Amino acid sequence: MEGRININVSAVDYDKTSKEIKTQLTLLEEMVHAENDFVVTDSEFAFGWHFFVVSVSKELVEKLADQVGSDFNRLKGKGMEKKFLTWLTNRMEQKIPRFKLVIKEEMESSKYGIF
Numbered sequence: 001m002e003g004r005i006n007i008n009v010s011a012v013d014y015d016k017t018s019k020e021i022k023t024q025l026t027l028l029e030e031m032v033h034a035e036n037d038f039v040v041t042d043s044e045f046a047f048g049w050h051f052f053v054v055s056v057s058k059e060l061v062e063k064l065a066d067q068v069g070s071d072f073n074r075l076k077g078k079g080m081e082k083k084f085l086t087w088l089t090n091r092m093e094q095k096i097p098r099f100k101l102v103i104k105e106e107m108e109s110s111k112y113g114i115f
Helices: 014-032 058-068 079-092
Strands: 004-011 038-040 044-046 049-057 099-103
Touching: 004 014, 004 058, 004 079, 014 038, 014 049, 014 058, 014 079, 049 058, 058 079, 079 099
Parallel strands: none
Antiparallel strands: 004 049, 004 099, 038 049, 044 049
């Protein structure tokens, strides 16, 4: 499977949130024996929030799904991308206050009415 999953991140604390995302994704890379499969952009600050993008290779997510097996399929969400968002959110929720992860393509759709 080729391509990338682009995730829009909104966070009150960019340093803490981006560090935790990098930690979780690095641990994931180590778990599935991958390297350089994600990128975290710099943030833009507006309205008291930091906005940035995390780009993850679909191959990394596919390896996670293969390794975790049926537990991955039980995660909330429709499709691999949503299940991955749930997986990442679950790993970060207890450590980081006030953050939100959304698939970038969904944010840009007209159903949100903001773009």
